[in-house]
Amino acid sequence: MGKTDTKMLDTDILIAGGGMTGVAAALAAARNGARVILCQDRSVLGGNASSEIRMNISGSSTIGKELETERRESGIIEEIVLECSVRNPQRSASMLDLILYEKCRAEPNLRLLLNTTVIAADVEDSRICSAYAVRESTEESFTIRADIFVDCTGDGRLGFEAGAALTTGREAIVEYNESGASLNRDAYRLGSSLLFTSKDMGRPMPFTPPKWARKFTEEDLKFRNHDTWEFGYWWVEFGGTLDTIKDNEHIRDELLAIMLGVWDHIKNSGNHPDSENWALDWFGFLPGKRESRRFIGEHVLTQNNIQQAIDFDDVIAYGGWSMDTHPPQGIDAKDEEPCNQPFTPYLYGIPLRSMISRNISNLMFAGRNLSATHIAFSSTRVMATCAVMGEGLGTFAATAVKRKLPLGQAWRQSVVVKEAQQQLLRQGAFLPGMMLEGNLAKLARISASSEQKQGTCSNIVDGHTRAVHGEKGVRPDLTTAGTHRWMSDPGDRSPWLELEWEEPVTVSRITIVLDTGLHRLLMLCHLDVIQKYMQWGRPQAETLKEFKLIAHDERGRMEIAHIKDNFQRMIHLPVTLKNLKTLRLEVISTNGLDHARVVEIVCE
Numbered sequence: 001m002g003k004t005d006t007k008m009l010d011t012d013i014l015i016a017g018g019g020m021t022g023v024a025a026a027l028a029a030a031r032n033g034a035r036v037i038l039c040q041d042r043s044v045l046g047g048n049a050s051s052e053i054r055m056n057i058s059g060s061s062t063i064g065k066e067l068e069t070e071r072r073e074s075g076i077i078e079e080i081v082l083e084c085s086v087r088n089p090q091r092s093a094s095m096l097d098l099i100l101y102e103k104c105r106a107e108p109n110l111r112l113l114l115n116t117t118v119i120a121a122d123v124e125d126s127r128i129c130s131a132y133a134v135r136e137s138t139e140e141s142f143t144i145r146a147d148i149f150v151d152c153t154g155d156g157r158l159g160f161e162a163g164a165a166l167t168t169g170r171e172a173i174v175e176y177n178e179s180g181a182s183l184n185r186d187a188y189r190l191g192s193s194l195l196f197t198s199k200d201m202g203r204p205m206p207f208t209p210p211k212w213a214r215k216f217t218e219e220d221l222k223f224r225n226h227d228t229w230e231f232g233y234w235w236v237e238f239g240g241t242l243d244t245i246k247d248n249e250h251i252r253d254e255l256l257a258i259m260l261g262v263w264d265h266i267k268n269s270g271n272h273p274d275s276e277n278w279a280l281d282w283f284g285f286l287p288g289k290r291e292s293r294r295f296i297g298e299h300v301l302t303q304n305n306i307q308q309a310i311d312f313d314d315v316i317a318y319g320g321w322s323m324d325t326h327p328p329q330g331i332d333a334k335d336e337e338p339c340n341q342p343f344t345p346y347l348y349g350i351p352l353r354s355m356i357s358r359n360i361s362n363l364m365f366a367g368r369n370l371s372a373t374h375i376a377f378s379s380t381r382v383m384a385t386c387a388v389m390g391e392g393l394g395t396f397a398a399t400a401v402k403r404k405l406p407l408g409q410a411w412r413q414s415v416v417v418k419e420a421q422q423q424l425l426r427q428g429a430f431l432p433g434m435m436l437e438g439n440l441a442k443l444a445r446i447s448a449s450s451e452q453k454q455g456t457c458s459n460i461v462d463g464h465t466r467a468v469h470g471e472k473g474v475r476p477d478l479t480t481a482g483t484h485r486w487m488s489d490p491g492d493r494s495p496w497l498e499l500e501w502e503e504p505v506t507v508s509r510i511t512i513v514l515d516t517g518l519h520r521l522l523m524l525c526h527l528d529v530i531q532k533y534m535q536w537g538r539p540q541a542e543t544l545k546e547f548k549l550i551a552h553d554e555r556g557r558m559e560i561a562h563i564k565d566n567f568q569r570m571i572h573l574p575v576t577l578k579n580l581k582t583l584r585l586e587v588i589s590t591n592g593l594d595h596a597r598v599v600e601i602v603c604e
């Protein structure tokens with residue numbers, strides 16, 4: 001035995017794994033009042049999005065249409081992405097690490113343990129009593145007791161150690177009647193990848209590959225586009241026929257040989273003479289892992305569930321990426337496309353029960369180890385979807401803690417699930433078919449300085465916080481058509497909105513939902529060509545930049561907020577307004593659009 005110190009830690013919720021899922025889960029739980037410990041085995045947060053791997057955070061927003069189909073994820077991930085866009089025009093991968101770190105550091109209820117690996121669990125009567133973690137950098141170990149344990153490790157290490165039911169590989173068609181599944185069950189999965197970035201150095205840059213680099217011809221790469229060089233390549237994929245956990249070191253070695261072999265082809269084959277001045281400036285040594293273990297939860301999400309966009313009572317997140325499967329042989333499947341990506345017809349709901357272990361009563365999970373079949377996982381696995389799952393999970397776990405309910409009771413009680421769903425909506429999350437209740441603003445008479453026909457001021461209390469009636473939006477029975485926002489007339493130089501209550505109301509919180517162009521792609525991405533589809537490096541044009549709120553309550557009329565330099569979608573204002581008669585929002589400027597937009601005003 002070693003001589004390391006073992007510290008006892010006690011918390012409400014332990015989250016293992018600080019990828020986008022774990023970070024969102026930890027922030028949501030801590031912001032909702034639970035004491036949280038987040039253990040991340042590496043020195044930076046973000047998992048596959050971190051500077052160690054550099055994959056872009058995608059989600060549902062690859063397709064969208066203004067005022068019709070707004071698919072981009074909102075809530076915590078939107079807060080992070082908007083901040084990254086404004087603070088990181090240079091598209092530095094390290095800036096995202098920093099923003100995630102800052103967000104966690106800012107939460108008083110959240111204790112972040114970096115460089116800390118969860119390696120074991122103590123289980124009694126199908127319940128985890130404590131987890132065991134080590135931090136080599138300080139020669140310490142931790143025994144962590146919690147009410148709820150959450151596995152966001154991607155590989156499912158905590159749940160695996162606890163004996164949670166799980167699966168790996170690809171299901172057979174007959175298991176869940178999935179048309180996309182294989183005839184027979186197999187152990188294959190999506191492979192892992194190493195990415196790189198490169199730069200035009202303005203002068204010839206020779207490249208000498210290591211002698212173990214693989215050799216590729218143009219014919220070998222005929223289905224794999226390698227005409228742009230600044231960021232490559234997700235299809236440098238290997239390990240899908242192996243065990244992506246146990247064979248990880250071998251997979252890394254082979255991926256280095258492949259990645260450097262592809263670069264050798266670009267630089268030295270003669271097929272890409274324009275690459276002469278280009279040189280690698282970074283490449284990963286840590287394989288970006290797509291798939292390993294998937295837990296078996298109280299519900300297993302299937303291809304049919306997501307294609308039918310089932311209206312789950314316990315919907316807690318949503319997805320909308322394509323069902324994105326790859327040949328398990330990865331780059332060695334030379335005669336096949338590197339992916340197959342059919343879209344689901346609609347954005348689809350993800351139920352809480354897919355995050356609740358079937359056999360360990362206080363274990364939850366989300367991210368790529370969600371309880372889903374291989375085909376459903378191929379869509380849910382993208383990181384913005386992982387983050388909304390994390391926010392849903394964290395919010396629910398904190399709700400259970402607040403009510404002092406064991407997890408096993410909490411998820412079975414619809415009133416608790418509903419409380420968490422309502423809180424998620426309040427935070428800015430989107431749950432298909434669900435609306436926030438109890439908005440006192442609905443009782444007010446609403447007027448405005450001007451309005452467009454498609455953006456009347458009454459929209460700000462209609463309960464919908466995005467337009468999703470268009471193609472590839474949500475199931476038609478889960479929304480109504482409309483822009484669902486106030487849009488002032490472009491000729492109106494001083495737009496304002498006013499709410500007036502006949503019967504004065506008492507308000508302790510005002511939430512304003514602004515437009516951040518959710519129909520548009522927005523992600524930190526090292527690929528240049530994609531930048532033209534985004535408004536990266538600045539606030540989104542639709543968002544109000546500066547505005548004032550003026551309230552008239554029993555103390556008289558007064559300015560209660562003057563928001564400046566805003567780029568966020570959600571403005572939360574704790575207030576104490578008794579006998580509130582009017583609330584007026586005066587717009588001073590937008591971030592570029594020629595008219596003002598407000599999506600929703602909530603008074604509670």
Ligand SMILES: Cc1cc2nc3c(=O)[nH]c(=O)nc-3n(C[C@H](O)[C@H](O)[C@H](O)COP(=O)(O)OP(=O)(O)OC[C@H]3O[C@@H](n4cnc5c(N)ncnc54)[C@H](O)[C@@H]3O)c2cc1C
Binds near residue numbers: 117193
């Ligand atoms: C090459 C590649 C391309 C991809 N393309 C895209 C894309 O374009 N867009 C997109 O959104 N997604 C993409 N994906 C998928 C996506 O990256 C993953 O599905 C996603 O990262 C899953 O998020 P996660 O939080 O569940 O897991 P991860 O991102 O893997 O994060 C898990 C974290 O847990 C930590 N951890 C693991 N074990 C422990 C432990 N025992 N204790 C403490 N911490 C632990 C890990 O260090 C890691 O930081 C891609 C993946 C790869 C590999």
